[in-house]
Amino acid sequence: MSSVTVRVPAKVNVQLSVGPLREDGYHDLVNVFHAVSIFDEVVAKESESITVQVTGDWSDQVPTDGSNLAIRAAQALAKHAGRTYGADLVIKKAIPVAGGMAGGSADAAGALVACNELWGLGLPLEDLMEIAGDLGSDVPFSLMGGTAVGTGRGEQLCELPTGGTFHWVFAPADGGLSTANVYAECDRLREESGVEVSWPKLNDSLMEALGTGDVYALGSHLSNDLQVAALNLRPDLAATLDAGRQHGALGAIVSGSGPTCAFLAIDATHARDLAGSLTATGAARTAVAAHGPVQGAILV
Structure with a gap:
């Protein structure tokens, strides 16, 4: 397989309750996530190294070096698999950057799913969720979607059924x-x-x-x-x-x-x-x- 495309949504927090500051610098949260129909696309292509290109809205505001969360996600996945892999990641942005809608986290989730498929790893969602939680508090929800309660830093998720759109x-x-x-x-x-x-x-x-x-x-x-x-x-x-x-x-x-x-x-x-x-x-x-x-x- 030479190319894989993943679509990943933005989120809105319908409840975001922030507890006291913890000793580790984080806060305990009650965070009700809701995935919405504004999407980034992450395309993973065969390559000898892990790189990223960004197109679309706000593309000039997204770093393309090692600080990019999609690159970090691909690197973390390769490390988890215990081998050296490469992927040229192309992110097509529609989710606002630094806008409170988890655009960077969405791209990281997209990279995990795309590279898992591109590299033929076949890892289950549970493994991807574990890697995602180490990358950032919102990344696991970007994998899950739907509506969910996040606790801890927001990474501990419980799916919520909703009564409609x-x-x-x-x-x-x-x-x-x-x-x-x-x-x-x-x-x-x-x-x-x-x-x-x-x-x-x-x-x-x-x-x-x-x-x-x-x-x-x-x-x-x-x-x-x-x-x-x-x-x-x-x-x-x-x-x-x-x-x-x-x-x-x-x-x-x-x-x-x-x-x-x-x-x-x-x-x-x-x-x-x-x-x-x-x-x-x-x-x-x-x-x-x-x-x-x-x-x-x-x-x-």
Whole structure:
């Protein structure tokens, strides 16, 4: 096999609850992931070494050296297999870079699936998930897709059934936000406030809304503990969130560590109208309608 193509989705966090800072520098999380229909493609071609090229949206913002997470994923897979392998990885970007939608993690998951197939390793999903967890907190979910609760750093996943399809609009912002910087700002604001940070808990009402497919209830229970920190670093996002609400979004939230803003719509028609309104009024430079849940990384 000379070439393998994998499609991998973006995510939105419908709940992101952040516990106190741990001694290892991480936080315990309750993280409800939801995979949505904005996709990167990762193509793996036969090669003597592991390299990466990036095309598409935001391609100029993605490193192509050893810091690229897709390269690191391929290297980790080869190390796990105990042999030297090569692959020329071509990433076709559509997921925003440093946008809070797990674009880098998606590419890493895509590289794992693509190289597993290209190299004929035949490793089961369980093995890929273990490798993924060492690469980053969001990478295992990019493999799994659907809707899931992540605990620990977010890498310990439990799949959640949902009662239907949910429709979204995503408004990427110019420039990204560093996840590490947003967490650091969250910690700084908490220390400044002097309020004791409680242990994160799953929102039962949100779980019920996901399970029954109640889009109105889901919209009212969206939550993100990093949102205040993201808005503190990027105050302009507040106006985008307000505009989405004014144009009828059932819920408006910063996705993950931001700066992409996510809006929950009633249905597909409402999502298209909302995306059009956000761009027509200048509230967002661009807005993309999508739906979820969708599958994780799959061969195409």
